[in-house]
Amino acid sequence: MKIICIGRNYSEHAKELNNEIPDKPVVFLKPATALLKDNKPFFYPEWSADIHYETELVLKVSKQGKYVEEQFAHKYYNEVSVGIDFTARDLQSTQKAKGLPWEIAKAFDNSAAVGSFSPLQSKSCNFSLKLNGTEVQKGNTNDMIFSFDKIIAYASQFFTLQVGDLIYTGTPSGVGAVKIGDRLEGFLEQEKVFDFWIK
Secondary structure, three states: OOEEEEEOOEHHHHHHOOOOOOOOOEEEEEOHHHEEOOOOOEOOOOOOOOEEEOEEEEEEEOOOEOOOOHHHHHHHEEEEEEEEEOEEHHHHHHHHHOOOOOHHHHOOOOOEEEOOOEEOOOOOOEEEEEEOOEEEEEEEHHHEOOOHHHHHHHHOOOOOEOOOOEEEOOOOOOOEEOOOOOEEEEEEOOEEEEEEEEO
16 A cells, blocks of 8 residues: 655645645555554654644545546545644754755654545535634645545655555645644534544
C-alpha cells in the first residue's frame, strides 16, 4: 500500500504559503508507515518544533490501473474519507531552501492520519476540521484545481495504482500548527470521521 499526495490543489492554500498555482498536479509519496488510523493519538516528534495540520479528502483506490484515462478514472475509486497530512514546516523550509527533497518533513511515521471511509455519494464533497472544538479548515471539491479524475489520470502515468492505495487530494486554506494536548476532529459533510489527540 502506498500513499499518493497532491500538493497545492487549492488556490487559496497555495497563496497562503506564497507558492505558485501549478499547471500540473504536484505529487509526492508517503510510505505505509506514515498511516495513522483508528483515532490513535499523534505523538509530537522530538525533531520538530513546528508541526502543521493540512486537512484533505482521501480517496481509496478500488481497482488496479496504469495510464488511466480521465474519462475512466471514476472506476478506480469508490470510497472517501478525511485525513490530515502532517507537515514538519521547519524541516520543510530548511530542505527547500537547500534545494533538497523534503520527505523527512512530509513522509515521517504517522504523518498521514485518516478517518473512517464511506462510499462516495457525490463528487461535490464538503469537509472540515475542528481544532479544540473550533472549526479551522473547511473545503469543497468544487474548489479543487485538479479534480479526482484528473489526479487519478495524472498519477497513474507514473505509479501503478493498486487496490487499497490512498490518495490525499490537497488541502484548502487555513493550515496551522498543532501542539501537545490539542484535539483534532475531522468531518465529511456532517459526519465525524476521526477524533484524536496530539500527545
